[in-house]
Amino acid sequence: MIASHLPVLQVILPLIAAPVMVLARRGAIAWLLALIVSWAGLFISVALLARVADGSVISYAIGNWPPPWGIEYRIDRVNAFLLTLVSLIAAVVVVYSRLSVAAEVPREQQYLFYALYSLCLAGLLGITSTGDAFNLFVFLEISSLSSYVLIALGRDRRALVAAYQYLIMGTIGATFIVIGVGLLYLMTGTLNMADMAVRLRGVSEVRPVLAALAFLTVGICLKLALFPLHLWLPNAYAYAPSAVTALLAATATKVSVYVLLRFYYSVFGESVVFSALPMGQVLLVLSLAAAFVASTVAIFQHDLKRMFAYSSVAQIGYITLGLSFDSATGLTAGIVHLFNHALTKGALFMLLGGIALRLGGVRFEHIGGIARVMPLTSFGIVLGGLSLIGVPATVGFISKWNLILAALESGAWWIAFAIVLSSLLAVVYVWRFVEAAYFREPGAAVAKIKEAPLEMLIPAWLMIAACIYFGLDTTLTVGSAAQAAATLLQGTR
């Protein structure tokens, strides 16, 4: 009986937990509740993934209003994969967050932190599960509004300005998305995405549909921080509390990529997106620009968190590069990199949180010789960095390999060359950490500190271990991504 309600349950649980936390007003109770709902979410999404593995689609009618009139939750192989990723990251980060939040957030605000964390999780899972375009916008705003506050909780006062800038740009993005959805609603008279796709084929007036496509693309790309719409991201990631950075870097932008995929392939259809407008070329140019420009900017940062934030912009470029090829191989590469990058960046930001906890900051001039006192943390960051570069036996290599396969398949060998060349830029910024951590003498402040607590190390190292494991055994990740890509592509034909 409860099994049939699983698609909505994982969204409802954190949504209900948040006000309960606010009423309880106790940090410890709030953390326990967040732990329970995050892990429940993980079990539910794994169960859903198992149920749709054969290619079936679960359709859940909220309040028993049958679609397309009521709001439908629609789980297929694509979003089951994303749900598993988001709830996995959330479940690992919540374990990690207890000590990190205790150190970085004032005691009387901690219960509010976990309430917002749950709301953000509910929003992200809601965006991923829903089959209704307007419902998607509402969940997008739930997750965005809570993440603005989470970022503003950072200790540095620049966190406030970063949150404000993110609020302005995020709201403009969300409003562009509503305009796009509104135009689609005017043309089709429906908000259900599956129904919209069917009715769009009968629409003879193409121009408003293309306008909707343009508005949605710009709005979603603002949210996923595609170069040059990434300006909100570096400061937001750099000044947010460590647990927030780990969660947002690994999930928020990835869910936005999913939204883009959903609209491109399941609503508009591949042929409209890639032949009526030159979307492939636009994405290709912007993705390569992201990979080169953001990686170069990352090299010159003084703060490790900011450096890895710029690296995120570059890595998002690789994800959209996969989409721009408009082929099954390219789409698979994009989805695989989405998963792999979430693991890598989640782990890296969690390890940086350990340094921030012990040292109070992660600027390059302060971390000299840190590998002597925090060997496990430093080695983890090096392994994560190798994955960003794409060294064999890490997940990064699998992503780059698939991307290069897709580039060669499309006949553009120079793109494959550009992918390798931009990876060399990652070598430079990862080497800067190695040089500072391993080859400098520890200063007085560094010599006094000790290794990060196990409660923070173990979750981070689990993710690093996953980076290595999925770099060696790709049946699960590449297999799921290939299936997801096939599901997306067949939705249009």
Add this chain to the structure above:
Amino acid sequence: MNTAAHFSYWITIFVAIAGLYIVIARGNLMKKLVGLAIFQTSVYLLYIAPGKLIGGTAPIVAEQFRIYSNPLPHVLILTAIVVGVATLALGLALVVRIREAYGSIEEDEILEQDETHSTDITSKQA
């Protein structure tokens, strides 16, 4: 395609661009939020206006009425207004906190303070 028939769309586009211009051109954090609110308001018009039929009534089934206006856009925009209010409230709360931390709500003054003081803050933290 005549201008009069698309009157509401022209108003929508004008309001949207006016709002967006304020967000981009103004350096005052408060005025930026006002611009953002105006931009969001244009979307309300985009949804509501096409739902109205001239001579149409509320969708209550009765014998004497034949033409009904579409109620769904109203419901959607009610939700969007709630989201807009929440965004504006959060934005204003952030401006209050920024003013407490920096003593200013002018973007250029805040950025200038960050550039000159950024080294002091980090040394205090470490």
